[in-house]
Structure formats: structure tokens, C-alpha cells
Amino acid sequence: MDFSYSEKEEAFRQEIRDWLAKHTKELPKWWFDRKLKRPDSDSREYHDFGIWWHKKLYDAGFVGLNWPKEYGGRGATLIEQVVFSEEMARAQVPGITNTIGIGWCGPTIMAFGTEEQKKRFLQPILKADEIWCQGFSEPEAGSDLANCQTKGVQDGDYWIVNGQKVWTSGGHYSDWSILLVRTEPEAPKHRGLTFFLLDMHAPGVTVRPLRQMTGAAEFNETFMDNVRIHKSMMVSERGRGFYVAMGTLEFERSGIGAAIGRENTVQDMIEMAKEMGKSKDPLVRQRMAQLYIEGNVVKYTGLRALSRQLHGMTPGPESGVMSAFGMEWNQRAYDFAMQIQGPYARLMRDSKYAIDDGRWQHSFLRSRGNTIETGTSEIKRNVIAQRGLGLPRE
Amino acid sequence: MNFELGEEQVMLKTSAREFLDKECQKKHVRAMMDDEKGYSPELWKKMAGLGWQGLAFPEQYGGVGSSFLDLVVLLEEMGRALVPGPFLATIVHTGRAILLAGSEQQKKEYLTRIANGDLVMTLALTEETGGIEAADINMKAKAADNHFIISGKKLFVPDAHIADSYVVVARTKGGVRKENGITLFLVDAKTKGIKVEMLKTMTGEKLCTVVFDNVSVPSANVLGTVDKGWPVVKQVLEEAIIAECAWMTGGARWVLETTIDYAKSRIQFGHPIGSFQAIQHKLANVAVEVEGCTSLTYYAAWTVTENDPNRTVAASMAKAWVSDSYKHATFEGVQIHGGIGFTWDHDMHLYFKRAKHGEIAFGDGDYHREKVAQLLKM
Structure with a gap:
């Protein structure tokens, strides 16, 4: 058992850090300053911003890390993907876009598609030329x-x-x-x-x-x-469509990135609690610490699942942890952020007194969908119980 | 990076499981609850024969030279089997303190005998406040010529009734900063003026009151440096916390597995109850929590082995999580077993009680969450 990184992995980390040191400053001011107004998440402007940043990452060789080299990917190991996620989270920069294409559709085409389909579709997916x-x-x-x-x-x-x-x-x-x-x-x-x-x-x-x-x-x-x-x-x-779709969903569940970004959310929330004068409240401290601990549970349990994959074993029941527990974590976290804000929690974006331009309110509402999308928590628990723990189906 | 157990760790785990399945069955655990000593010296010797007591001590002190992480693998199995006796007290609470702070001679003298199975020890730390902060240490040790005079009372001392010797944490100097002025002493249990009284506990594990009435301890028996003992206590506490987490994780896993087996075989309404979603979701939650116990405990153990700076926060995170999770696992374990789970005959209550005992040992969830909040600079 060894939780440290190899020299090769550390070299990759340095490569990412060097790149980020150079390019992070090209990001718009609103990305970093939570007091500034940002474009609506469903707007064309936001979408185009995502593509612009994506292409930079692509040119640097940071898109399709897990894709094989023959399809234009980097062929990176799972641990290198973890390193990448860690560095992106640390720098608090946006991730890639076309995530459904890169995370689900591309891998499905690679696994089940024809040569012709691979030639036609994979490259434009990576470049985000086709969403x-x-x-x-x-x-x-x-x-x-x-x-x-x-x-x-x-x-x-x-x-x-x-x-x-x-x-x-x-x-x-x-x-x-x-x-x-x-x-x-x-x-x-x-x-x-x-x-x-x-x-x-x-x-x-x-x-x-x-x-x-x-x-x-x-x-x-x-x-x-x-x-x-x-x-x-x-x-x-x-007639094989359902089984292909099940394969697609498996690709989705192997993602690790989200597990690592949680520390940032806690840090931001601590800053907000300090600004609101709530950081000495014992109840606030208890819940904040609990969220931090839970974030680490998801992180290390996710890494354990990944480590099993890396050593050619099928992930155990712990792989379900990341999806169900992680999604519920988001909801607890943003609900707590609302509680810290007290009466201000009711103010939305564009209100004079809205905290951080209402981004916590948006996250609170958006996270409500998290336990429904990509499979409800109930279905995920069925899967853990039946496939992970071997309990009988009804 | 590799989060899997190494080949030797798997062997250790497997052989420990086999040994304890045979040598430490539940009837033994139950017998020891009412036993005066609370442990079997015969089993203690057998474990020493397997090298368990000396597992994580260097070879020059009679140990095996394995890592703290290896010890954690073993402790998980011992916690699963509920092994009664002074293992944690001797190996972790005191043995590790001697390894950290002891002189060459002290290490040779004590660790070798511990590794051989010839010495049982315990840490006399907590007092009537029950706390584990420097401010909770008020028992005085006064310096005299070539010796110290210790007077006062220690409470909740595990296995003091059978310990051959103690590591005693006492205050040698007053002052505003409570971390200063604490000294550790190696004290022979038979020293004149020591009185031990056993307390009846929920788990049957033995906790004692140890009263020191003008107990004279030679200066040569100071462990580490006079007045500068607190950093040693702090590190030992971190290791004790992680060891406790491993012990508890082993128990939590037994509860999970036993309850899954029961849910598969218990038939109601013509179906195994494990096919009902109400039961499946409970067990899925427990499984998630127990996996979290393993993840955080192994990570914390790794930070000790590597002397990683995240050790303090890793230990507190693990203890907060494991304390709540083991308790919850046993709570649901009883619930899913129904009436039989509430009986004295079923083993579930042994774990239910051990979970509460472990939750309280070295700080519960609330205590460690506050620690984490401090470390996050809230």
C-alpha cells in the first residue's frame, strides 16, 4: 500500500503546473472573482467560453487523457488522470467541455463502433468541433x-x-x-x-x-x-442496444475528477462563513468539518476503486460510493451554504445584497438534480446492494 | 500509487483470521468479560509466538520490523475477533511511546520483553475530566533527589490490574501553557503507594482507577525529557487513534458481513428480507460507511508510516468517521436482525457495545470534527 506518486507522475504534475502557470491568467476575471457577474450557465456566451478554454487544453495535450493514443488521446494511466484532476482543482480552473462526448460517446464508439465510425467521429469529439x-x-x-x-x-x-x-x-x-x-x-x-x-x-x-x-x-x-x-x-x-448503453454508463461511473474538487468547495465555504461571522459557531464548525471529512471519504474510496482497476481487479462495492454518496454530498454542502447565509440565502443573483452574486443559490438549486441525473440514489443503492453486496433481487 | 494490500499484508491478514477463528471464538470473548484478568495469558503467549506483539518494533529490540501500516492490518483482524486483552494498551499506547521517546536502554529493556510476550503495559493518561488535552493532565510529580514523587488519581486506565508496568503522564511544572511541564514516567506496577481498582464496564473490557499515593519513581525512569513529554503524548495519541480506528473497522466489517448473510437467509413474506429495498438501502448505506472506514484508516496509517505532515488531520478525520460509522453499522445490524439481534445469545450486542466503547476512546466524532475545523483554520 502506497499513497505516494511516482517520479513519472510527478513529472506530469510539473508539466500541468507549468502550463497552468502560463495560461491561467488568460481566463476572464469573473472566473476567479466570486463577487463579479458571470454569464448564465446555459447561455451561448458560457458555452463558447467553455469551447475556447477546451481548445487550449486540447492543444496542450490535456484532453482525452484516458483515450488511447491511436484515437488522439494521451493514453495516460488512471493515476495520471488523478494527478490532472488534482492540479486542475488546485488551480481552480475550468475543466474540459463536451464531457458527454469525451466521457461517454467516444468510449462507446471505441468499444463497440465500426472502424469507419471511429475515423469519422473520435477526432472531432476530442477537439470539441462536434458536441x-x-x-x-x-x-x-x-x-x-x-x-x-x-x-x-x-x-x-x-x-x-x-x-x-x-x-x-x-x-x-x-x-x-x-x-x-x-x-x-x-x-x-x-x-x-x-x-x-x-x-x-x-x-x-x-x-x-x-x-x-x-x-x-x-x-x-x-x-x-x-x-x-x-x-x-x-x-x-x-437488439444489443441495451447492453451497449449499460457499457456507456459504466464509463461514466469511472470518473474521479469530481471527488477531488470537493476540498475547494469546503475552502470557499469556510471563507464565506468567516465573512458572515459564522466560523466560530460550534455547529457550523461541526458541519463544515464533517463535509470536509466526507469529501475525503469519497476521494480515498474513489482512489481505492481506481487502484483496484489499475491492478486488473473489478471495482468492489466501493465504486458505487463515489456516485451516490458524492451526489448527496453536493446537496448537503450547498444546503449548508444556504444555512450559513441565513436571511441572505433567499436573495438571488442580481439582488443588491446577494452573496457572491448568488452563485451559492444556483449551486443549491442545481445540486437538487444531482441525485436524479445519471441514475437516482435509489437505483444506485439497489446496484450497490445487489451487485456489490450480493443481496437477492425481489 | 497502490491502495491494495501487499502480498505480505494479505498473508498476515489471512493467517491472523485463521488463527483467531480458532483461538478466539466468541465463547472465549464472552468468558473473558467475566474473567478477573480479562485475558488469556496462554493466548497472549501464542500471539507473541507469531510475532504479533513485536510486529512493528525494530529487530534490534526483538521485533519483526514491520511498518505501522502492517500493524493496522493485524489490528483490523483483532478488532473483528474482539480479542480480549491488553494488546492496544501494551503495543500501541505504551510500546509506541517507548519507541518514540525511550533511551536505548529503555527500548532494549521494555520493547524486547513486550515482543516476547513477557511484559504487559498500559498508559495512565486520563483523569477525572476524561479529556485528552494537555490541560486535562493535573496529576503532580514533584522532583526530589534522583527521583520524583507522584501523587494523584488516574481514571479509565485500561488493563491496569494486570499491567506489569505503566507509562504515567504527569505534570512536573505549572504555568499558563499547559503543553509545557508534562513528563512521562515508566513506573513499575508493584511500586509502593499504587492502588488499582477495577471498574465494571459495558463491554467487559477492563478499565481501572489507579491511585498514586506518594509514589517514588527514580529519575532514570523518566521517558524522554522532563517537562517536554507532551509532544510524545500527542504523537502516541495520533497512533492510538488510528489503531483504535483499525480495531473498529474490523468490527464494523464483521457486522456488515454477518448482517448481509442474515438478510439473505431470513425469510419473511415468502422472500429473503435482503430482497426488500428497505433492507437493501440500509445495507448499502452501511457498506458505503464501512468502505469509508477502510479508506480513511489506511490513509491515516500510511501517513504515520511515512511521517507525512497530514498525519494529524488524517487521524482526526478517520476517528470522526469511524466512530459514527461503526456505531451506525451495529445499530442497523441489530435492526435488520430483528428480535434475535436484541438477545444476549446473539453476538451482535458484543459489537454494539464495542462500537460505543471505541467511539468514546480518544475522542468521539464531535471532538475530532472540532479538531479538523481547527486544522482547516476556521
């Missing part, structure tokens, strides 16, 4: 993903697709989507789905923003009305 979204959930298929109803009927070399997807994050900026379609209505529901790549600009695709409780519209409804998808856009085989 991707995910079309799994439907009104009748939330936690029960296999219940997808969007219908696909073969017509020569094409599939004619009709139906509706929902909670399509970033759909309004996306060029492409991964898509689950029912192509075999007679088959048992898990075996009747096929996985496609959908051109979001194709005729018949309509994206309608859904406004969240934050007031922003990060996600959408996506309607497909006789959309024609060429058969070359199928991933894996007919």
Missing part, C-alpha cells in the same frame, strides 16, 4: 431504461425513427447524439433495443429546452419525427 449529447431517457423510461419506446423501422439502407427523448443535457448545442431505439418490438424489452448515432441537425429532429428549477435550461426534450438514420450509424448489432 455530443445522450438520448437514452424517455418519458416512460427513466430508471427503467429498457422501457424505451422510441421506434425504429428499417427502410432499405435507412432506419425511420419516431419518438421522444427527454432530459437531453446540452441538446440545444449538440451536433450529434447517442440514441437508444426500439427496433425489435416482439423481443423481450432488454433485447429489443438498438444503439444509433443521430445527427442532431437531421430533418425531423426538434429540440425543445426544458427549464429547470434554477431557471436555466441545461436540458431538453428531443422529438424525432420520421428521422432517417443511415444503417452505418448503428453501433454494435440490432
